[in-house]
Amino acid sequence: xxxxxxxxxxxFMGTMIGIYGILALGLNVQxxxxxxxxxGIAGFFAVGAYLSALLTxxxxxxxxxxxxxxxxxxxxxxxxxxxxxxxxxxxICLRFRSDYLAIATIGVAEVIRLVLRTEESLSGGARGxxxxxxxxxxxxxxxxxxxxxxxxxxxxxxxxxxxxxQLAAPWGRMMKAxxxxxxxxxxxxxxxxxxRLEAFVLGAAVMGLAGALYVHFMRAITPEAIxxxxxxxxxxxxxxxGGSGNNRGAILGAVIVWLIWSMSEFVTDQLPADVATQxxxxxxxxxxxxxxxxxxxxxxxxxxxxxxxxxxxxSPPSSR
Amino acid sequence: MIEFFxxxxxxxxxxxxxxxxxxxxxxxIFGILRxxxxxxxxxxxxxxxxxxxxxALLGLTPWVxxxxxxxxxxxxxxxxxxxxxxHLESRPKILTVMASLGIGMMLRSIVQVVWGVxxxxxxxxxxxxQSFGGLxxxxxxxxxxxxxxxxxxxxxxxxxxxxxxxxxxxxxDNPDLARLCGVNNDQVTRLTWFIVGTxxxxxxxxxGINTELTTMMGWSAxxxxxxxxxxxxxxxxEGAVVGGLVIGLAEELxxxxxxxxxxxxxxxxxxxxxxxxxxxxxxxxKVL
Numbered sequence: 123x124x125x126x127x128x129x130x131x132x133x134f135m136g137t138m139i140g141i142y143g144i145l146a147l148g149l150n151v152q153x154x155x156x157x158x159x160x161x162g163i164a165g166f167f168a169v170g171a172y173l174s175a176l177l178t179x180x181x182x183x184x185x186x187x188x189x190x191x192x193x194x195x196x197x198x199x200x201x202x203x204x205x206x207x208x209x210x211x212x213x214i215c216l217r218f219r220s221d222y223l224a225i226a227t228i229g230v231a232e233v234i235r236l237v238l239r240t241e242e243s244l245s246g247g248a249r250g251x252x253x254x255x256x257x258x259x260x261x262x263x264x265x266x267x268x269x270x271x272x273x274x275x276x277x278x279x280x281x282x283x284x285x286x287x288q289l290a291a292p293w294g295r296m297m298k299a300x301x302x303x304x305x306x307x308x309x310x311x312x313x314x315x316x317x318r319l320e321a322f323v324l325g326a327a328v329m330g331l332a333g334a335l336y337v338h339f340m341r342a343i344t345p346e347a348i349x350x351x352x353x354x355x356x357x358x359x360x361x362x363x364g365g366s367g368n369n370r371g372a373i374l375g376a377v378i379v380w381l382i383w384s385m386s387e388f389v390t391d392q393l394p395a396d397v398a399t400q401x402x403x404x405x406x407x408x409x410x411x412x413x414x415x416x417x418x419x420x421x422x423x424x425x426x427x428x429x430x431x432x433x434x435x436x437s438p439p440s441s442r
Numbered sequence: 443m444i445e446f447f448x449x450x451x452x453x454x455x456x457x458x459x460x461x462x463x464x465x466x467x468x469x470x471i472f473g474i475l476r477x478x479x480x481x482x483x484x485x486x487x488x489x490x491x492x493x494x495x496x497x498a499l500l501g502l503t504p505w506v507x508x509x510x511x512x513x514x515x516x517x518x519x520x521x522x523x524x525x526x527x528x529h530l531e532s533r534p535k536i537l538t539v540m541a542s543l544g545i546g547m548m549l550r551s552i553v554q555v556v557w558g559v560x561x562x563x564x565x566x567x568x569x570x571x572q573s574f575g576g577l578x579x580x581x582x583x584x585x586x587x588x589x590x591x592x593x594x595x596x597x598x599x600x601x602x603x604x605x606x607x608x609x610x611x612x613x614x615d616n617p618d619l620a621r622l623c624g625v626n627n628d629q630v631t632r633l634t635w636f637i638v639g640t641x642x643x644x645x646x647x648x649x650g651i652n653t654e655l656t657t658m659m660g661w662s663a664x665x666x667x668x669x670x671x672x673x674x675x676x677x678x679x680e681g682a683v684v685g686g687l688v689i690g691l692a693e694e695l696x697x698x699x700x701x702x703x704x705x706x707x708x709x710x711x712x713x714x715x716x717x718x719x720x721x722x723x724x725x726x727x728k729v730l
Binding site for chain 1 (some may be wrong): 535536547552554704730
């Protein structure tokens with residue numbers, strides 16, 4: 123039955139788009155609204171995925187935890203864990219320009235990967251963590267896939283709604299004021315370091331939630347499951363192409379970029395084996411080039427930020 | 443005692459030289475052009491593989507291929523600036539930082555397509571270590587230290603005494619004031635990229651000849667190079683050298699305290715500590 127295969131594939135794609143959409147929303151809080159450069163998205167994603175897996179999976183003699191808690195606790199734990207890692211990094215780095223945050227977040231992602239690869243009692247070693255429960259996992263395969271897809275989309279919409287509320291509130295306007303002219307905002311008495319920290323931690327929590335959604339979808343995870351730079355980079359391109367500062371843009375970017383990315387994989391899979399490995403790196407080259415082209419020709423993205431004209435792209439307020 | 447030097451201090455100083463050469467480039471870009479250059483590690487990787495290409499295509503020995511690679515990487519660095527960074531100059535600097543992260547990925551994937559992902563080496567044959575009163579040094583280690591010393595001395599003299607070196611320092615201190623005094627910022631920028639590319643190639647080459655060539659080596663070393671630049675003080679060449687040596691030694695010595703897989707986390711811990719305690723670095727650099 124080809125049509126069932128097609129539907130299953132579409133559901134899989136839709137679920138991945140939903141998960142990446144949530145990552146892009148999380149990044150939008152940090153970069154789009156606050157101007158913070160997080161280059162370690164994969165690290166926060168991995169923390170969420172592992173923590174949720176450890177909280178909900180059955181115990182195993184090879185590793186710690188495995189508490190078989192309800193999935194909702196796993197998700198909350200994932201958000202809290204990612205936020206807890208973001209907090210000290212933000213405390214140290216947000217006093218400086220975002221270049222420092224970028225290198226520190228790359229460092230965090232590398233250290234997290236190092237810990238997961240080294241501490242087998244935490245990550246289950248090369249076999250990884252298996253048997254992670256999935257909501258609606260007991261249903262027949264196609265139905266289970268579809269039900270989980272619907273759940274991911276519901277979470278995406280919930281996150282979207284919550285962030286829209288938050289950005290429409292005075293908090294959101296204050297964040298944009300800080301982003302566009304830090305000195306003026308400081309002169310108005312805004313606590314810039316504290317507000318930036320809030321945005322950084324909130325964004326990281328959303329990324330942790332995306333990680334949890336991913337691990338319950340896949341039902342298993344190994345340290346090699348996520349390529350740190352490629353997945354971080356994809357989220358960046360999604361947000362910038364879609365429109366930094368605009369939540370709808372973030373979701374639109376996730377749809378477009380994920381479709382392009384997996385279609386290109388579809389094409390390279392048809393190639394003979396000896397060219398196929400090289401084709402993988404050519405794809406990476408092309409997404410790097412795509413970023414350069416967007417930055418050059420359409421930095422505001424497809425759906426530019428709506429209100430409060432973002433002037434900072436044309437004329438930086440100061441030498442910063 | 444001499445074992446301690448042979449097993450930890452010598453490798454630490456050799457790795458530290460590699461980091462120092464990379465960190466000088468990062469600190470010059472950070473100081474003069476005012477952005478964190480995240481393609482730097484991959485620029486070093488590219489330089490190392492260009493030297494490998496020169497040995498294969500022109501039949502040169504590795505150390506003769508190095509100057510060829512240095513020139514090519516200098517041109518490459520400037521070309522990247524012209525094609526991808528220059529048009530972002532009038533925008534917030536963070537966009538250039540982001541572009542450089544993408545450039546790093548592009549350079550890495552080119553190397554992976556051309557040379558494949560399996561580790562390579564400049565030449566076979568085991569270099570015997572010679573004993574200097576118990577201190578065991580391999581010829582390639584001596585050459586690495588000599589090269590680092592020569593490049594750093596030349597660069598410091600250039601910055602201190604030559605007209606162009608003074609222009610670079612002036613632009614680092616205050617670009618607007620430098621321009622008013624007749625410094626051509628475009629030419630200083632070009633010169634900076636040439637110097638940075640040259641040093642990046644040397645850094646990658648020394649990394650490759652002392653271990654092996656892998657396509658990820660520059661990316662993995664970049665965190666240490668950044669930590670070295672911040673530790674020494676952003677914009678300070680002598681700081682980058684000291685920072686590089688400190689990070690290199692700290693990484694080698696870290697295995698005495700923590701399990702060896704965590705060696706590469708040492709630089710990250712030092713980076714956070716220096717940002718927390720003394721963000722201007724040892725030599726009072728810039729804090730951006």
